[in-house]
Amino acid sequence: MTAEAPDKTSGWRGSRELWLAAAKQALVETGLDAVKIQLLATRLNIARTSFYWFFKDRQALLDALLEHWDAKNTGAFLDAADAYAETITEAILNLIVVFHDDTLFEPQLDFAIRSWAHQSDAVMSRVNSADDARLQAIRRIFERFCYDPPEADVRARTVYLTQIGYISMQVQEEPSVRVMRVPGYVKTFCGENPTTNELDRFYARLGVPPATARPKPSKG
Incomplete structure (x- = not known):
């Protein structure tokens, strides 16, 4: 279930599945407070703004x-x-x-x-x-x-x-x-x-x- 930090160029946005997997891992390991966009971006080594290509906001991620x-x-x-x-x-x-x-x-x-x-x-x-x-x-x-x-x-x-x-x-x-x-x-x-x-x-x-x-x- 681990969402590994990808070895990609700085312009890579990840994917919806990757953000969701990271959110699930954070929820299971730490709890709801860890499911925040910046924390997930840091975990994935992806720019925070990349999140918005796949989800409208944090609530959309939680709904997913x-x-x-x-x-x-x-x-x-x-x-x-x-x-x-x-x-x-x-x-x-x-x-x-x-x-x-x-x-x-x-x-x-x-x-x-x-x-x-x-x-x-x-x-x-x-x-x-x-x-x-x-x-x-x-x-x-x-x-x-x-x-x-x-x-x-x-x-x-x-x-x-x-x-x-x-x-x-x-x-x-x-x-x-x-x-x-x-x-x-x-x-x-x-x-x-x-x-x-x-x-x-x-x-x-x-x-x-x-x-x-x-x-x-x-x-x-």
Whole structure:
């Protein structure tokens, strides 16, 4: 996610994507106060005036950041909810992939946007709308597999609020440990155990050798 300072001539203006990447990096690393035109220009080693070729003003950049976050992070939930699955356990595994793959969903960006929301009613409203959309998407998964609406709602909240808890608490957990817990999470979320084949496909999507991901049998 790092926006490297480009080695260009002094007349180079950068690009919209470069300014947006630098803004995202600054927001995640430092917070909203770091997302300022001069600070970003210094970070990129580009003239401040170059910014205005791509954005009207700072607010336009902030709006673009919100659009990027919503399209990527909320979009990941919507795509996972609509992905093909023959069983509820396979559908839940499709969703859990999102939690483990930073190329699909950026937890640090989600945390930064939620922190920003505490300073802006408009951003808080946007976050609330995103949360509603994500919950509705997860709820549809359960309803698709014939869970009654009240149960689908509670299970969807269990899935989603668990993930938001990981983000809000900034949980530091070894990836191997978290992956090993996946079968237990699936059982907790939907009440059924995933099959070995379903888990193997899940591990393959994450590039994890199945033998190292499966929970170790307890002794005694």
